[in-house]
Amino acid sequence: MIVGIPKEIKNNENRVAITPAGVAALVQNGHSVVVENNAGKGSNFTNEDYSAQGAKIVETAAEAWAVDMVMKVKEPLPSEYGYFREGLILFTYLHLAPEPELTRALMEKKVVAIAYETIQLDNGALPLLMPMSEVAGRMSVQIGAQFLEKQYGGKGVLLGGVPGVPKGEVVVIGGGIVGTNAAKMALGLGANVTILDVNADRLRQLDDLFQGRVQTLISNSFNIASAVKKADLLVGAVLIPGARAPRLVTEDMVKDMTPGSVIVDVAIDQGGSIETVDRITTHDNPTYEKHGVIHYAVANMPGAVARTSTLALTNVTVPYAVQLANKGYAQAIRDNKALAKGVNVIDGKVSYKAVADAHNLPYASVEEVLLVKN
Numbered sequence: 001m002i003v004g005i006p007k008e009i010k011n012n013e014n015r016v017a018i019t020p021a022g023v024a025a026l027v028q029n030g031h032s033v034v035v036e037n038n039a040g041k042g043s044n045f046t047n048e049d050y051s052a053q054g055a056k057i058v059e060t061a062a063e064a065w066a067v068d069m070v071m072k073v074k075e076p077l078p079s080e081y082g083y084f085r086e087g088l089i090l091f092t093y094l095h096l097a098p099e100p101e102l103t104r105a106l107m108e109k110k111v112v113a114i115a116y117e118t119i120q121l122d123n124g125a126l127p128l129l130m131p132m133s134e135v136a137g138r139m140s141v142q143i144g145a146q147f148l149e150k151q152y153g154g155k156g157v158l159l160g161g162v163p164g165v166p167k168g169e170v171v172v173i174g175g176g177i178v179g180t181n182a183a184k185m186a187l188g189l190g191a192n193v194t195i196l197d198v199n200a201d202r203l204r205q206l207d208d209l210f211q212g213r214v215q216t217l218i219s220n221s222f223n224i225a226s227a228v229k230k231a232d233l234l235v236g237a238v239l240i241p242g243a244r245a246p247r248l249v250t251e252d253m254v255k256d257m258t259p260g261s262v263i264v265d266v267a268i269d270q271g272g273s274i275e276t277v278d279r280i281t282t283h284d285n286p287t288y289e290k291h292g293v294i295h296y297a298v299a300n301m302p303g304a305v306a307r308t309s310t311l312a313l314t315n316v317t318v319p320y321a322v323q324l325a326n327k328g329y330a331q332a333i334r335d336n337k338a339l340a341k342g343v344n345v346i347d348g349k350v351s352y353k354a355v356a357d358a359h360n361l362p363y364a365s366v367e368e369v370l371l372v373k374n
């Protein structure tokens with residue numbers, strides 16, 4: 001199989017879908033890899049690093065897309081839809097629930113679209129989302145701490161406080177991978193931390209993990225309203241896999257926050273979990289202010305720490321890419337239930353229920369589609 005690696009084109013997206021080690025793994029399995037010129041530059045990998053492992057460097061994005069399987073980091077942007085064609089395997093983050101146009105383009109062109117973020121193990125874990133959630137969770141607190149500084153428009157609160165002065169209040173909604181990593185960083189800085197989740201067992205685990213040093217609260221609108229009101233930094237970290245994020249924090253709750261507080265809505269890639277987060281922001285222009293509160297809603301946070309993120313992401317994506325390349329998508333999907341859950345669009349049909357529901361489209365299971373095809 002020929003695998004293509006286009007350069008990422010989203011604002012400040014410095015990650016790349018493969019490292020030289022990933023090229024080596026595919027080449028050792030008998031595959032060819034084409035890498036667009038300077039695709040690895042933002043992650044400090046040179047063309048020569050790739051060609052030394054057997055990759056061919058191509059000048060244009062069109063050449064990197066004219067392959068059997070394209071590996072990317074972020075969802076294709078409209079300028080890339082023209083490269084779609086029947087049978088192309090697209091292996092990347094897709095976040096289709098808030099993306100109706102992309103969903104339709106993938107259906108119309110009958111792309112086999114496999115989303116990193118919905119590949120799911122039997123225990124519910126999302127192994128290809130996890131490393132970027134670790135990165136974004138950790139970043140959310142360092143970013144929030146910065147925007148709390150006066151010169152960035154914040155209220156001038158130091159999250160750790162100092163002796164004799166109250167600590168900052170960090171409130172995290174969603175106690176999964178992003179939430180846990182945000183809490184770790186916030187505790188490390190010395191802040192008071194509250195985590196809300198709908199899953200009471202998860203709250204028990206967090207209470208054990210942090211040995212009682214975080215306040216856990218069951219997530220309901222009453223508890224969210226009272227926690228949000230006191231937050232200096234609010235982190236949105238909820239997920240219902242594949243679905244549009246639930247809007248848990250209302251505009252009235254945001255109005256109750258004190259001016260100069262900061263919201264980092266990490267769940268923006270699934271549409272955002274806070275009512276006043278009405279746009280996606282970019283690393284170039286990451287914040288806007290509403291009701292006196294600073295809002296940060298960058299959908300590719302890990303792109304800013306690209307070297308770390310590219311290594312962490314490709315550690316987990318490449319083994320699945322090798323399976324797809326070795327077996328072809330149909331057999332790889334049949335053999336690996338976790339990978340099958342990643343298939344969002346196939347043969348013109350939406351094969352992930354939460355995505356079909358988000359767009360009011362018919363759903364066809366991947367098994368059904370494969371049965372009809374053979």
Ligand SMILES: NC(=O)C1=CN([C@@H]2O[C@H](COP(=O)(O)OP(=O)(O)OC[C@H]3O[C@@H](n4cnc5c(N)ncnc54)[C@H](O)[C@@H]3O)[C@@H](O)[C@H]2O)C=CC1
Nearest residue numbers: 132133136174175176177178197198219238239299300301
């Ligand atoms: N903006 C960015 O650059 C990035 C965004 N993300 C996004 O961050 C979000 C969170 O990801 P993970 O932590 O990996 O997910 P996860 O699945 O590990 O955790 C989500 C948590 O939300 C909880 N939850 C669901 N409904 C809830 C509700 N109504 N109230 C409170 N909690 C609720 C779940 O019980 C779960 O514990 C996802 O949308 C993910 O795509 C991840 C990485 C980078």
Ligand SMILES: CC(=O)C(=O)O
Nearest residue numbers: 093132269299300302
């Ligand atoms: C998960 C995701 O959307 C990202 O890493 O950019």
